[in-house]
Amino acid sequence: MDKAYIQQLLELDGESVKLTEKKAAILAKAIENFAEKGYAATSTSEIAKQAGVAEGTIFRHYPSKKDLLMAIVKPGILKLIVPYFADQMIQEVLDPEKVELEELLRAFIYNRVKFVKKNTLMVRIILQEIAFHQEIQEAFKQTFLTKIYPKVVEKLKELQQEGKLNEYPIDTTLRFILSTVMGFLLHRYILLSEPIKNEEQEIEQMIQLILDGLHYNHRSE
Structure with missing residues (x-):
């Protein structure tokens, strides 16, 4: 390193x-x-x-040792939650009226996979320690709530209004998406040591499972 x-x-x-x-x-x-x-x-x-x-x-x-940990973790959290192209993603993916959920998922997931593979040690620290340190939980929460949450909620509501997304509560839908993606990243790139035989195929299958679980339609009926 x-x-x-x-x-x-x-x-x-x-x-x-x-x-x-x-x-x-x-x-x-x-x-x-x-x-x-x-x-x-x-x-x-x-x-x-x-x-x-x-x-x-x-x-x-x-x-203190805690200050050393937070000096490492805080920038790691921001970069884990917010893609390096966050501003561009918000402008090009979240802002356009006709953007599809599938496009948003694919752009976000592939970018996060790339980040986790490059920063495995950092991500392992965050996931290992978040349950034990309120400071990490707060940093994670604030970064997500200020950088990503408002725009994502707005986009999901638009899709519901267009009849493309089931009328589940927005927070329930968002938790389902995030827990699926984070679970995939944790399992495939942190817990397992063997390489993925067909990474792209597995990611595409996960995207389809999320879309199926949300009863997502590309076109309103």
Whole structure:
């Protein structure tokens, strides 16, 4: 895990992140240990030893182990929830009146698959620790509610009004979609080590299952 990757991972909204070699080493070893052993079982002393720095150096940059975790997780959450092309996606996929749900699902899922495969350790940390840290839950919730939720709800309501989507409650529909997609990502790219034989086919089957479950029609009757 090199410095360039760490820097790219932590960058948000186009703002560059300046990392010293020592800070990059600390973050790299923290990510590796948190992902492999979990936050609770990882000590700052072993992170410091593996990074080749004194433990006090960690605390000069991060007042506590929790601060170190959140420095890694917060940008990871934003990038996991919000595709790197979020603004473009909202403009081109969510805003047009005649966009199909299938197009939206396909664009989002393929982009998230690409992200998870590239950032497996980061995603593993988020999924492992979210149940144990309220700060991570709040960061996840706020990112989703402010960046994605309003536009998605608006689009689902439009599809219902056009008679293309069953009249389930919007939040129920959204939970069904997100739990299916996140479950797929967790199972295929975090829990399983063997490669997928036909990744595209499996993703397309998942998309079809979601559409069937929602009784989605491309055209209103």
